[in-house]
Amino acid sequence: MLHLGAFMRPTTIHTGAWRYPGALPDANFNFPALVRFARKLEAGKFDAFFMADHLAVLNMPVEALRRSHTVTSFDPLTLLPALATATSRLGLIATASTTFEPPYLIARRFASLDHISGGRAGWNLVTTSNPDAALNFGMTEHMDHAARYRRAREFVDVVTGLWDSWADDAFSRDAASGLFFDPARLHVLDHKGEHFSVRGPLNIARPVQGWPVIVQAGSSEDGKQIAAETAEVVFGAQSRLDDGQRFYADVKGRMEKLGRDPSHLKILPAAFVVVGDSADEAAEKRARLDSLVYYESGIAALSIALGHDASGFDPDGPLPETPESNASKSGRERVLDMARRENLSVRQLAQRLGGYAGLAMVGTPKTIADTMEEWLATEASDGFNVMFSHLPGGLDDFVDKVVPELQRRGIFRREYAGPTLRDNLGLPRPRNRFFPEASR
Secondary structure: OOEEEEEEOOOOOOOOHHHOOOOOOOHHHOHHHHHHHHHHHHHOOOOEEEEOOOOOOOOOOHHHHOOOOOOOOOOHHHHHHHHHOOOOOOEEEEEEEOOOOOHHHHHHHHHHHHHHHOOOEEEEEEOOOOHHHHHHHOOOOOOOHHHHHHHHHHHHHHHHHHHOOEOOOOOOOEOOOOEOOOHHHEOOOOEEOOOOEEOOOOOOOOOOOOOOEEEEOOOOHHHHHHHHHHOOEEOOOOOOHHHHHHHHHHHHHHHHHOOOOHHHOEEOOEEEEEEOOOHHHHHHHHHHHHHOOOHHHHHHHHHHHHOOOOOOOOOOOEOOOOOOOOOOHHHHHHHHHHHHHHOOEHHHHHHHHHHOOOOEEEEOHHHHHHHHHHHHHOOOOOEEEEEEOOOOHHHHHHHHHHHHHHHHOOOOOOOOOOOOHHHHHOOOOOOOOOOHHHOO
16 A cells, blocks of 8 residues: 655745745744644545754855745644644654754654654654754764764664663552552663763653654665664655665665565655646646746755755856765765756756756646556555645645545555554554563
């Protein structure tokens, strides 16, 4: 069965989306609108609302920033608990950085979200590729790529160890005897490693799901390895079927070598979706969206992807050679591959990046469902992390028109499997490493 996440920042990714006719320009800070979006996703039986995050504003020139609708947004772990109270089955996945935040606080916040939501939390583990974020956390330069991933691997061990601080049966809450919990069912982590010293235990009961679902999005070698070792959902960025198949086989093959069951990881590549009642109508919508992207926004997006200032490049010439940087390696490779494969000028590449440059499904409900079914059937993905063209219209079009077509084909649920995100993703509840005999 297909799994669907909704990529929300907390709104949409396309630079021109906030200007599209009928869109809500203030949606990032319009809480009633965000509640409406979450409820619509739940009505469409989506697995999860996924909130991306960024830890810096000044990451591109002001000429580009002034045109960006995602320049500011709610903190994910403030917004998602509020959305939890407005929904009952929709998963809630928040991004949190392993580079700039301490593991104890991350463990505590996600355990809280899992309890508040009744077991619907997910943690999107990121190492944060944006060097400008470092300047907001007392660092003069960004930690290098390999070091970020070494730190992230230890970070996961600490967080999951803290989530296992309490046995599932630790809290007796026996009013007659006056015993609230059994100290023998409490484990002190006492972690001392290369990057962290954390005593523990966590001051929150074990999460409803055992652990919130662990999500990862990197596609570099380091990213694929940490995904194979720790992740339960991967948000991929493969834009072609054959690339998706290679990535799928690579990561799941690494899992098998590590002794992990490949079915315990769901790979969901990002898919930008534009729905029309005809192919021509969908193409016209995409063209209109792309026409709303300014060059300065696109060239700023290109600079971020390359890790180098692209503002001095000849707009009508080919993309010049650029050395590797400390930014996202997989993101840079995707841009270079696209420029070579499609012979794009710098202007064309910037226009594409200013809108959306990855996998796009632009068509009718039938053709979009055809593409999704092909990726699922050929082991290129387990579903998709859907990016809507604009809000609320693009979300409504997908839920009202594409979801029924997927359901008619029998490849997408009509009802949720259960109350937790793990239930709906088909993922097992992890056993407590310190109290395995008491794990539910």
